[in-house]
Amino acid sequence: MMRVVQSKLIKETVKKLCLKANIELRGDMLAALKRARAVEKNLKARRILDIIIDNALIARKKKMAICQDTGMVVVYFDIGQDVMIKGNIDKAINEGVREAYKEGYFRKSIVKGPFSRKNTDTNLPSVIYTKIVPGNKISITVIIKGFGCENASRTKMFMPTESPAAVEDFVVDVVKETGSKACPPVYIGVGIGGTLDKAVSLSKEAVLRKIGSHSEIPHVAKMEKSILRKINKLNIGPMGAGGKATALGVSILTYPTHIAGLPVAVNISCHATRNARKTI
Amino acid sequence: MKIVNLPLRKSEIKKLKPGQEVLLNGPVLTARDAAHKRLVETLKLKKKLPVSIKDETIYYTGPTPARAGQVIGSCGPTTSARMDAFTPALLKNGLLGMIGKGERSEEIISAIKRSGAVYFVTIGGAGAYLSEKVISSKVIAYKDLGTEAIRRLILKDFPAIVA
Numbered sequence: 390m391m392r393v394v395q396s397k398l399i400k401e402t403v404k405k406l407c408l409k410a411n412i413e414l415r416g417d418m419l420a421a422l423k424r425a426r427a428v429e430k431n432l433k434a435r436r437i438l439d440i441i442i443d444n445a446l447i448a449r450k451k452k453m454a455i456c457q458d459t460g461m462v463v464v465y466f467d468i469g470q471d472v473m474i475k476g477n478i479d480k481a482i483n484e485g486v487r488e489a490y491k492e493g494y495f496r497k498s499i500v501k502g503p504f505s506r507k508n509t510d511t512n513l514p515s516v517i518y519t520k521i522v523p524g525n526k527i528s529i530t531v532i533i534k535g536f537g538c539e540n541a542s543r544t545k546m547f548m549p550t551e552s553p554a555a556v557e558d559f560v561v562d563v564v565k566e567t568g569s570k571a572c573p574p575v576y577i578g579v580g581i582g583g584t585l586d587k588a589v590s591l592s593k594e595a596v597l598r599k600i601g602s603h604s605e606i607p608h609v610a611k612m613e614k615s616i617l618r619k620i621n622k623l624n625i626g627p628m629g630a631g632g633k634a635t636a637l638g639v640s641i642l643t644y645p646t647h648i649a650g651l652p653v654a655v656n657i658s659c660h661a662t663r664n665a666r667k668t669i
Numbered sequence: 670m671k672i673v674n675l676p677l678r679k680s681e682i683k684k685l686k687p688g689q690e691v692l693l694n695g696p697v698l699t700a701r702d703a704a705h706k707r708l709v710e711t712l713k714l715k716k717k718l719p720v721s722i723k724d725e726t727i728y729y730t731g732p733t734p735a736r737a738g739q740v741i742g743s744c745g746p747t748t749s750a751r752m753d754a755f756t757p758a759l760l761k762n763g764l765l766g767m768i769g770k771g772e773r774s775e776e777i778i779s780a781i782k783r784s785g786a787v788y789f790v791t792i793g794g795a796g797a798y799l800s801e802k803v804i805s806s807k808v809i810a811y812k813d814l815g816t817e818a819i820r821r822l823i824l825k826d827f828p829a830i831v832a
Binding site: 433436437440441443444445447448451453454455456457458459494495496497498506508510535537540568569570572627628629630659660661 | 688690703730731732733734735736742743744745747748750770771772790791792793794795796797798799800801815816828830
């Protein structure tokens with residue numbers, strides 16, 4: 390039996406998710422910031438963490454954007470194979486984004502062409518990934534990606550014979566190189582394996598995982614902990630003030646890959662890691 | 670915490686120490702990528718700038734729109750390094766202060782020192798908090814750039830660190 394879903398429901402859901410993600414900091418991110426504040430000894434770093442935590446509370450109270458860079462919207466749209474959607478899906482998603490950015494008083498940051506640089510004034514288009522999955526439900530995930538940290542992200546195609554230690558060093562170097570530009574304390578998503586695009590995609594999905602949780606694969610979990618330890622010894626700290634809180638978490642997702650390769654993608658996500666998900 | 674009054678004076682800048690936490694009070698201009706590009710192109714053509722930057726402080730930000738009754742929307746700093754290519758020309762024309770986030774190139778750090786100017790960092794991603802430290806905002810040039818237009822802001826106890 391096919392389940393019929395009206396495109397209007399999709400539009401409304403995307404809109405609500407964009408509003409929520411931009412205004413309410415993820416509960417696990419806020420908790421991680423508070424934990425970092427509690428153990429931080431560097432006074433300057435502490436004061437900055439206090440402001441960052443305060444900022445999240447002000448944004449929620451005043452229904453304001455947590456950060457003025459309300460990003461480019463990335464939408465993961467997982468459609469159950471037993472769902473039939475009435476209406477145009479892309480149009481419904483984009484319309485939801487457009488309405489949220491107008492009603493939420495969010496910044497419109499998208500330019501029509503990479504060289505023409507003319508603002509579309511709607512924050513459209515968004516980047517949409519659709520996937521067909523079993524079942525009769527639709528899962529919608531909205532990621533709000535600011536470009537301070539997006540610009541800091543990197544990929545590298547390693548030789549297949551390269552050691553896990555070399556991959557760890559690469560991730561640490563990416564963070565070191567970007568310093569305080571990406572708004573630390575950051576959450577780091579790493580995608581390892583697949584093809585170039587698959588690794589990047591995994592690195593994006595990685596930060597959707599609850600911060601502080603670890604991979605179910607023991608050697609990957611070990612790697613996450615080791616990278617986090619190394620990063621937090623860099624003494625970059627919140628906005629470059631020094632201290633231990635350079636990263637709040639590292640999340641690695643892996644995928645089978647080719648005998649000739651080892652793609653690695655590092656997605657830096659700032660302390661205002663914003664996303665929201667709903668299943669309809 | 671040390672209060673720094675704007676507009677800046679070179680004699681005051683000399684007293685600031687790197688890493689020092691300060692509160693900024695007074696007028697600044699906002700400008701980011703597109704406005705910087707235009708300002709510098711105008712200078713190259715030896716034309717007059719739409720707003721004088723002599724002794725000014727530029728805050729690298731592109732705010733969200735203000736709701737009714739609000740002075741300004743979220744207005745945290747953007748990455749300063751992207752302005753590095755344009756900064757020397759502005760320093761030559763009297764720019765004294767910059768507010769943004771993140772490290773700058775060695776070349777720009779020396780140029781800032783040479784001209785007796787100063788670079789402050791403030792808290793990236795704290796746009797809602799910082800909006801409460803702005804008491805007035807008005808677009809004064811390049812209105813067509815929208816969020817990237819040049820605004821005149823008046824800051825009140827705006828937290829920053831001497832970089």
